[in-house]
Amino acid sequence: MMQLLTSSTLDPVVLELGQRFVDAGFELSLVGGPVRDLFLGRQSPDLDFTSNARPDEILAVIKGWADAVWEIGRAFGTIGLRKAGFIIEVTTYRAESYDPDSRKPEVNFGHSLETDLRRRDFTMNAMALRLPSMELVDPYGGIKDLHAGVLRTPDRAEDSFSDDPLRMMRAARFVAQLGVALHPEVEGAMIEMAERIKIISAERVRDELTKTICAPQARLGVDVLVNVGLADYVLPEVSALRLEVDEHHRHKDVYQHSLQVLEQAAALETGPEGAVPGPDFVLRFAALMHDVGKPATRRFEPSGGVSFRHHDVVGAKLTAKRMKELRFDNDTIKAVSRLVELHMRFYGYGEAGWSDSAVRRYVTDAGPLLERLHRLTRSDVTTRNQRKAERLAFAYDDLEHRVAELAEREELASIRPDLDGAQIMSLLGIAPGPLVGQAYKYLLNERMEEGPLGEAEAERRLRLWWAEHRPSAADEESTKASDER
Structure with missing residues (x-):
C-alpha cells in the first residue's frame, strides 16, 4: 500500500531548504528515488533536488545554512551539501543529449521541471515534489506504474537505453529491490539492445550488479539479466548454466538450482x-x-x-x-x-x-x-x-x-604449530631459509593430525624429523659455495 504524503512526511530540513529557494526567487523540487520511496513508506538516506537555479545561484542560497558544501559535480550542474545529518544534492534542470558511442552526456541546462523529468530512467523515478508547497509533479504516470508494480520509461525505451545503456542494468536492480515487473516495451528494448552494455565501464556495471545481488529479491534481478541477454556480456558464466535440455533428466537444472541457492x-x-x-x-x-x-x-x-x-x-x-x-x-x-x-x-x-x-x-x-x-x-x-x-x-x-x-x-x-619459527631456528641451529619452512610445515601437520602437542613433545618430534632431514656436510658446503658465487 502506498503512503499518503503530507508536509509531516518530510523532515523539516527539506521544507526549510525549499522555502530558502522560493524566498530567493527560484524553484526547488525533491526528485527521483526519494519521492518514490516516500510513497513506498521508506526513508531515503540521500536526498536529491532539482532547481532552475544555476550552480552559482545554488551556492548563494545555501551559503551560511549548510553544514558543509562540495562542488565536485559543479560541471554537471550539481552542488552537494550536508545539513543536520542529511546528504543533499541540488542539480540545475538539465536537458541532456548523448553521443551514441559514449555514455558521457553533453550537459545542457534546461528551463523546466517537466523537461528535466523526461530525461530520467523510469517513470517511478520521474516524479517530483515542489517545495515547500508539496505539489506532486508526475507527467509520465509514475504513481500509476508504482501502484501497478510496472517498470516503464518516460520516453521510448529504445531511446532511453541508447542514451544510457546502464539503465538496463538498473532495470534489473529495481526488479530485485522493489519486486516490480518489466513493461513489455522495456523488456523488448533490453533484449534488442543488450549488447550496448559493452560501452559502459566495468566499474559502473560492477556497482549495479552488486546492488542487484544485495537486493531483497536478488533472484528476480539475476533472472532478468539472464533472460534479456545482459548476462551474456556481464555474467556469461551464469548464462552458461542453462545447459541444453536433457530429455532423460539425468541432471537437474543447474541454472534454477543456482538461483535457489542464492x-x-x-x-x-x-x-x-x-x-x-x-x-x-x-x-x-x-x-x-x-x-x-x-x-x-x-x-x-x-x-x-x-x-x-x-x-x-x-x-x-x-x-x-x-x-x-x-x-x-x-x-x-x-x-x-x-x-x-x-x-x-x-x-x-x-x-x-x-x-x-x-x-x-x-x-x-x-x-x-x-x-x-x-x-x-x-x-x-x-x-x-x-x-x-x-x-x-x-x-x-x-x-x-x-x-x-x-x-x-x-x-x-x-591453528599454529606448538613451536614458532624463531624457536625452530634456535632449536635446530639454522638460519632463515627453506629448511625453517619445511620444519614449520611438518609441525603444523602434526598439530592438525593430533591437536595441541605441547612444546616438549613438539621439540621431541622436531628433533626426530631433523635427524632424517638434516642436510649432509657435503650438501651444506655445496649450498655455501653457491651462495658465495
Missing part, C-alpha cells in the same frame, strides 16, 4: 549482531557462482549418469577471472572464489565421517569464511527428496557440533 543463502544471513549480517555480497555471489564450473566439466558417463568432476576448482578460477574483469577488489575476489572452491568439501562427511584432523583442516581452510561456508553448504541442498535433504542437514548439524566441540578445547580459528 535465495536460500540470503535467507540464512543474520541480523547486525549475527555472524553473517545481511545483505552479504560475498555469500550471495558465491552462492550464485558456486556451480559455474559445471558446463566445462560435464561428462556423460557410460552408466547413464552425469558427472562434474572438479567443477569446484574450475568454478573458483572462472569466478576470480570474471570478478577481476568487473574490477572487484582483491579481498572480495579472494573471498568469493575461495567459497566456490570449498563448497563441495563437506560432501561425504555424512557417509564416512571425519577424523578430528579433517575437521581441523576444514576450519583452517575456511579461515574467516567459515560462517559463510556453513551457510553456503546448507543452501546448496535443493533436492526434493525429503529424506536426502534431512540426511544432509543432520550431517551438517553434526559437523557444526564437532567444530564447536573442538573449538572449546583448541583455538581452531588460528
Whole structure:
C-alpha cells in the first residue's frame, strides 16, 4: 500500500531548504528515488533536488545554512551539501543529449521541471515534489506504474537505453529491490539492445550488479539479466548454466538450482549482531557462482549418469577471472572464489565421517569464511527428496557440533604449530631459509593430525624429523659455495 504524503512526511530540513529557494526567487523540487520511496513508506538516506537555479545561484542560497558544501559535480550542474545529518544534492534542470558511442552526456541546462523529468530512467523515478508547497509533479504516470508494480520509461525505451545503456542494468536492480515487473516495451528494448552494455565501464556495471545481488529479491534481478541477454556480456558464466535440455533428466537444472541457492543463502544471513549480517555480497555471489564450473566439466558417463568432476576448482578460477574483469577488489575476489572452491568439501562427511584432523583442516581452510561456508553448504541442498535433504542437514548439524566441540578445547580459528619459527631456528641451529619452512610445515601437520602437542613433545618430534632431514656436510658446503658465487 502506498503512503499518503503530507508536509509531516518530510523532515523539516527539506521544507526549510525549499522555502530558502522560493524566498530567493527560484524553484526547488525533491526528485527521483526519494519521492518514490516516500510513497513506498521508506526513508531515503540521500536526498536529491532539482532547481532552475544555476550552480552559482545554488551556492548563494545555501551559503551560511549548510553544514558543509562540495562542488565536485559543479560541471554537471550539481552542488552537494550536508545539513543536520542529511546528504543533499541540488542539480540545475538539465536537458541532456548523448553521443551514441559514449555514455558521457553533453550537459545542457534546461528551463523546466517537466523537461528535466523526461530525461530520467523510469517513470517511478520521474516524479517530483515542489517545495515547500508539496505539489506532486508526475507527467509520465509514475504513481500509476508504482501502484501497478510496472517498470516503464518516460520516453521510448529504445531511446532511453541508447542514451544510457546502464539503465538496463538498473532495470534489473529495481526488479530485485522493489519486486516490480518489466513493461513489455522495456523488456523488448533490453533484449534488442543488450549488447550496448559493452560501452559502459566495468566499474559502473560492477556497482549495479552488486546492488542487484544485495537486493531483497536478488533472484528476480539475476533472472532478468539472464533472460534479456545482459548476462551474456556481464555474467556469461551464469548464462552458461542453462545447459541444453536433457530429455532423460539425468541432471537437474543447474541454472534454477543456482538461483535457489542464492535465495536460500540470503535467507540464512543474520541480523547486525549475527555472524553473517545481511545483505552479504560475498555469500550471495558465491552462492550464485558456486556451480559455474559445471558446463566445462560435464561428462556423460557410460552408466547413464552425469558427472562434474572438479567443477569446484574450475568454478573458483572462472569466478576470480570474471570478478577481476568487473574490477572487484582483491579481498572480495579472494573471498568469493575461495567459497566456490570449498563448497563441495563437506560432501561425504555424512557417509564416512571425519577424523578430528579433517575437521581441523576444514576450519583452517575456511579461515574467516567459515560462517559463510556453513551457510553456503546448507543452501546448496535443493533436492526434493525429503529424506536426502534431512540426511544432509543432520550431517551438517553434526559437523557444526564437532567444530564447536573442538573449538572449546583448541583455538581452531588460528591453528599454529606448538613451536614458532624463531624457536625452530634456535632449536635446530639454522638460519632463515627453506629448511625453517619445511620444519614449520611438518609441525603444523602434526598439530592438525593430533591437536595441541605441547612444546616438549613438539621439540621431541622436531628433533626426530631433523635427524632424517638434516642436510649432509657435503650438501651444506655445496649450498655455501653457491651462495658465495
